[in-house]
Amino acid sequence: MSTLLPHIFNGLTLGLLFALIALGFTLIVGVMEVINLAHGSLFALGAYFALTILGGGWIEGTAVGDWWMGVPLGARYVLALAFGPVLAGVAGMALELCVRRTYGKAPLYGLLLTFGAALVIEEAIRVGWGTGEKSLPLPQAINGAVLIGGLIFSWYKLFAAGFALIAIAAVWLFLERTPYGAIIKAGAHDSEMVRALGYDLSRLRSLVFGLGSALAGLAGVVMVPIWGLRPHLGVDVVIPAFLIIALGGVGSFWGAVIAAIMVGLAVGITGAYASAWSMMSMYLLLIAVVSFRSRGLFGRKSALEV
Amino acid sequence: MALIEAQNIHKRFGARVVLEDISLAFEEGQVSGIMGPNGAGKTTCFHVLTGRYKPDRGTIRFDGVDIAGRTPQALARMGISRSFQIMSLFDQSAVIENVMIALPEFRTRRRRLADSVFNDAGLLDAAREILDQVGLAGREWEPSASLPYGDRRALEIGVALAARPRVLFLDEPTSGLGAEATRNLAELIRRLRARYTIVMIEHDMQFLFDLADRISVVHWGQVIAEGTPAALRTNKWVQRSALGERG
């Protein structure tokens, strides 16, 4: 059992980060009934923006770049953690402007559009940051390993898990305790009614898309030191996101979180036995879950079932 | 023995019981009506009788054969056909193709590769005959999406007729129709009653009482009254509802 512990821990960390991704995804699906296939690309974009803010990317080697590198890594990292997601959120809002044109039409068009956007973003990343594998420099404070109970744990993974937990709590507070959150929840439930009540629906949609994308970007920044950073990073993100909301139900906060942890644990534990197949286990899980129709643990009927 | 007989049908969705031990019988050659307030379970009845839902308990017999739980396509081939309250047509296809697809003659050709069905005079004539019956003669090549509402209603019934059923289930056929179109529809049903057994859900009680031989009143998932229109006029519940007001 103790040999499983690191894998379970990995799985939990992964699960918490998946939860961030899934929350962003389910907000968008819930309020707008759009399956955002570019969600993974926005996840990657957040990480790449963070890379630039940290000093990699285009500003490397310039005069500004050199000055910037003089700023302590810790400060740069905090800024990257804060603004990488913000920029991803902005990109998401730009995407939403495109998706607007497909609102009245069959869901196919939104699907195709976000699919095209995913490709475009991936290509743009190749153009902007190159095709090679990169990495985010990490401050000493969160790097390295720590010994707990005779087992070695990655300090960074502890940080990632903790940070994800705080972020999830922040999202919960936002949705449950602020008026904006209430409007978003209402919009997920009945967008027509929200409009009838006088709220600007298009601003709400823009905000939700931005928030969802920012959450994806945040997950990206945090996850990259574990998963690596390359243009193709986003591809493997949409499937778990969809799997999680298929399991946990569209528009359900706890459904997304609990399902995310389950999926993360599944991936982490398969990593113990058949590490090459651990990512594939997500796809297989998706196939299993979606083949036997389910509204998940907490969900309601949604646009997914068209 | 009735042509279609449902006995002790029980259907629930989650915690909600929609049909509670309900029994209905429809005689061959008659026009039978089902009425009741919204949410009473009328449409669910239809869905169960036409194969969309499987009843949790109970039996349904069509001509003596047990059909509970069979798929809609199996029931269609046995002779049970239905129209829909929210119209369910093939909007990108021409009017005639909407009807042709439903013809059993078309179905038996469905796996052949060698020719186009639109060259088959026999099929086209059969489809035109159906269109004629519902009052859409001469409109066959028009795109069905461009028809006015009343004509779409007629086409909706035409598609159900084309399947050459023995029993025709009509779900609120007057829905959205104006006075004249409703009169035309009543005429159509009078013409059809000679050839088909008809079961109708209707909210328009005038319409129903004029046409039906027998009416079942469904409320809270149960049959609360049943009989000829004349008999039902004296029923207290019926009087309290709209028919009483219309007089």
Added chain:
Amino acid sequence: MITLSDIPPRAGAWLTPQIVVFTAILATAPLWLGTIGLYQYLGIEIAIWMIYALGFNLLFGYGGLHSFGHGAYLGIGAYAFGLFQHHVGVSLWGGLLAAVFAAGIAGALVGAAVSHRRGIYFALLTNAYGQVFWFSAIKLHWLTGGEDGLLNIPRPTLDLGFARVDLNDNMALYFFVATALVVSVVLLWRIANSPFGRVLQAVRQNESRTAFVGYDVWWFKWAAFVISTLFAGFAGGLFAMAQESAYPDIMSLHQSGLIVMMVLVGGGLVGFWGPVYGVVLYFVARDVLGTLTETWLLWYGLMFMAVVMFRPEGLAGALHVSARRLPFRAAPRRASVGPA
């Protein structure tokens, strides 16, 4: 705007004027391909992808079933062809049959697992299966050669009885593939216009009503899926022959997405020939734009997004609109049959 549900003139024919013209273009291509700055091998690639795209559109356009993982069947066809050459014997028809068969089996199995779905679930399921195949192609070293794939796949000789044609010559291979393409076009034209094709379109428009009038809708979706994978497998076999190799990348999500984009941009959602236009457009973008900029795929993707937003009828739809503005009009889009 045109739709696939329109009834084309000559819906019952085996050969239509468009098919004849298309054949003529293909037959004369070696003559003019060079003059517009293109090369023979490109003709082979385009013809192979047209077979793939036309078969795919039976499912995507006619059936309205959006498979996002179809590259898997192209890949399976390619691998099957290569494995046959390496392990069974060097044979053209054997290899192609193996390709079609293998892809068809995979298609039948996956099809059986997805045909009770449509819409987004269908898209994601097919995507997931595609990824599983792709992943397997990489991991099953002993079978597929892993990341490098199968190399040195020979081009078998075409034995016509009265003549033997060496397909190592690109010109000869081109004519072989072009002939296969014409046969595929004729077959698919018949399938699309047969009763099966019309019912498939009914399923696309209104799955529920189609069931209620007596059809086994699941079977139609499954059959359309299998047919599309048979053509994909065939194209894959030809591809392996042309490239003389088979590798995992053809099964990737990227590639599966490309066929979707090609078919949509070309107008596969509204016209039989849409996929043909779409393939041409893609390869022109790749080879012409590609010489101008390395980021041509980015521009292609942006164009795709623009098409989805503003002109989802694609090139076929746009051509129809322009044709109607011309002084002479095309024949009315209805069969004129029997006594009026």
